[in-house]
Amino acid sequence: MNILVIEDDPSIGKTLVQGFTEAGHPCQWAKNGNDGARLAAEQQADAIVLDLMLPGAPGLDVLRGLRQQGIDTPVVVLTAKGAVEDRVTGLQNGADDYLVKPFAFVELLARIEAVCRRTSSRPLATLSSGPLTLDLTTRRVTCDGREVELTPTEFSLLELLMRYAGQVVTRKMMCEHIWGFDWDGPTNVIEVHVNRLRRKLGRQRDDWIIRTIRGRGYSIPSAA
Amino acid sequence: MWNTVVVLGASIAALLALREGARYTLQQETDVLLREETMELALAVQQLHPDQQAMAEEFARKADSHAQHGWFVELLDPHNQTVWQSDNTPGDLQPPASVTETRFSLFSDKDYRVAQRRLSDGKTSGYLVRLGTPVRYIHRDVDRLMRSMFPIALALSVVAPLGGYLLARRATSPIRQIIATTRRLRPSRLNERLPLRGAGDELDQLSGEINNFLDQIAGYLERHREFVGNAAHELRSPLTAIQASVDVALNKDRSPEDYRELLFTLSEECERLRVLINQLLTLAENDAVGLERPTAPTPFDEIVHKSLDVFAALAEDRNIALKHEVQSPVVVPGDGARLRQVVNNLIDNALKFTPSGGRVTVNLCCDTSRDCAVFEVRDDGIGIPREELPRVFDRFFQVDKSHHRDGEHGNGLGLSIVQSIVQLHGGSIEVESDAGKGATFRVSLPLRADQGENRT
Known part of the structure; x- marks a missing residue:
């Protein structure tokens, strides 16, 4: 490019x-x-x-x-x-x-x-990356073929990560995505939701789909 | 000078008016008197007839009693032949208008004022009683009055403008004082205040208002100075950390891991700086004079629900019960993004200062009596010592930094931002708390754009 x-x-x-x-x-x-x-x-x-x-x-x-x-x-x-x-x-x-x-x-x-x-390209109805599939119309999420229940906030964060699959999503981008503007309070709300998402996606700690990129943010691998 | 001319003119006009008035009044008085006396004479003629002697005496007495006004009396028979007349009766007096005239009538020729009555019944029917006075006596009286009034009017024309000038000077002296004091004021020297004379009049009220205004400006400037000082300090800290880390790192060769570690630190400090600058800009923006009060209808209840959804996970992780009671719908005139900051900051703050096992309660309702939406966040955390309550909204004020959990940053701007947003919306914020007793923050926002307090 x-x-x-x-x-x-x-x-x-x-x-x-x-x-x-x-x-x-x-x-x-x-x-x-x-x-x-x-x-x-x-x-x-x-x-x-x-x-x-x-x-x-x-x-x-x-x-x-x-x-x-x-x-x-x-x-x-x-x-x-x-x-x-x-x-x-x-x-x-x-x-x-x-x-x-x-x-x-x-x-x-x-x-x-x-x-x-x-x-x-045209806007997508489903986002998928590796084991993850996210249906934007029905708001259904599957991971490793298993359906996962997500709260609206978790869904919204996962959608953002998948749109930027293979890239780093910063905490600021996530704040903007949730609140509509860059609000970032003293408590780390984003971290809490990312951790919950990770647990719900059902992988072990060393195999988490959502990876922490130190000092920069989070990322999920793009579909190979 | 022209004041004197005006007063003089007015005095002369008043004198002229007074002369005409006096002349008219005197004439009226004379007329009434003449009329009454004529009636009396008519009665006397009826009663005393035909005693010529007694009648003449009565007539003479009447004429004499008003000799100084030159009164004269005349009695004519039905053929207009003089029966009796006083010595001073003028010879050129008009004859009676009509022989058959019986009514009382009054006439005046150019020199005399005369009342006459023709008797109608009894033996004296047809007799005419006449009583008159020369007009010059009226004129003489009026002229006497004028002569005494003239010096007074003249004195008045001199004294009035002088007195007016002195009075005006006296009345405007506080104004001149206000001007002088105001002229001495400078943005750098706002400690002087206008003196109050204790009279409680409009000028004292004006001085009071100006003093209030000065207090507000002085307070604003003081806060501004403090803010700039604090901001400079807060901006220097991360910058110093960045500079020091870089300087130390460059002192000698290091391993790639060390460099990477340094870069992570720098990145974190940069983020801290970015957040701080954004918050400072937010505050400056909200404080900007002339910023219009936002009035778009904003669903406040939805904003609160959204924040609760996001913070619920955090509360659960920290074992804090996040309770809520939110009335729906609550629509306020405002700016959605700014109101979201209010809600987020207050909930975030409450969770930050509440220990595990504690409880945070969020309420939203409409207070119809005050016509405002009331948003309340109550926690049972460490609370704020009573003596520090007045300062919680001050910029950069932090109650106790030792209570921060690891990884939590706070710079003491959150509540200031909340306050500035609430004030921008014409609302108010209050806090109730004491050490160890939790804290309650209560925000009241007007439900209509045309009510509420204006920013000071």
Whole structure:
């Protein structure tokens, strides 16, 4: 997957390029809006990471320009402002997803892969990964062929993990998924639910389907 | 200066009006008197006729009694021939309007005011009694009055503006004081207050209101200063930890495992920083002057149920009974995401400070008498010492850090955020607690967008 990064901050840009390259995605880096718009038009990137605060042309202008030229490459917008209006404006102007700085790189990677998948395939009625199957319409979950009863919160967390199967899902992503925004209290509610999920999925401690990725979050393996 | 002119003009106008008024009143008085006396004379003529001598005496007496006003009396027979007249009767007086005129009538020519009555019955029928006074006497009286009034009016025109000016100066002196004090106030020097004169009048009330306002601003600035100081401290801690770990790590070559360990630590510190910054921004956003009170109809009961669903697992794991009684539906005007933070923070807080085997009770109901939704979270945990209660909503205030379980972080901003959100919604929050006696947090939110307290 080819990724175009349009970002003026040198250290963020450098880290993103390194991150994407090491994750196996060839990456190009434009340091201002004009270069970004030119590269996006010339080269067919599979996904674009676009910072909204850019010298030259502001991010939103670049985004509008791309969409007007008929370039529908998935775009994930980076913004330092978390205000709802900014997110809405970004999405209205043709962004596929947004991420508020500071963010975890794994989350950016997960979101880029998700928007690429979303734009390339129809929404799924069932999610499956290895021994797990999750039916989104009947809300039935089976693991190793055995049906598992889940609470709404557990179901919702498992759905998120399976959508991002093979990738790391951070605690912040899980909080946003449950509450609709990034609320993270002092007590570790997420950990409690993940542990319950693990026990319900019926594997032993060293064989848990949901793995803890230390310092980053949780992950379940993608269907091999 | 033009004040004096105005007062002078007004005085002259008043004098003129007074003169006309006095003239009119005097004339009326004279008329009444003339009329009464004429009736009396008419009666006397009837009674004394035909004693000419007695009649003449009576007439002379009447004329004399008002000599200083130049009264004159005249008796005419039915043929308008003079029977008797006082010496001062003017010769050019109009003859009676009609011989048959019997009614009392009053006429005035340009010099005299005259009352006359023609008698109607008895032997004296047809006789005419006339009583008159020259108009100049009325004018003389009025002029006398005016002469005495003029110096008074003149004095008044001088004294009134001067007195008015002094009075106004006296009345506005507190205002000038207010202006002077207000001018001295600076954002950096808000300790001065306007003096109250103890008169309890509008100016004292105004001063009081301005003082209240100053108190609020001073309080706000003080809290703001404290907040910035605390925020700087709280932001420095994780940053210091990050810097120190990196510096130490770079001191010498280490194994990849050591580096990995360091990176995990850094990642955790970064997360702490991220959460802290988000919370500080939330507070700053809620406090922002001009932020509109959110009014979208929000199903509060659903928010509470959702939170209860999520926290039930945590309570169960910790062996805490999470009881609830939630009225449905409870819809409040507000912002769903913010109200969710209120509910989450309060439940989370209660679970944090409640030991295993304890109980947390969550209630939501509508108080129709106060027209508000009441959300209450009660725990039987360690409680808050009475003397620390007033500070629980202060930013960065934490009761006792030793009670934190492993892995739990708290920065003392949760309750401040709750309070700021509640106030943004025009509601109120109160806490009841004492050490060892658990704590109850009670949030009241208005059910209508147009009621409730406005933010201060």
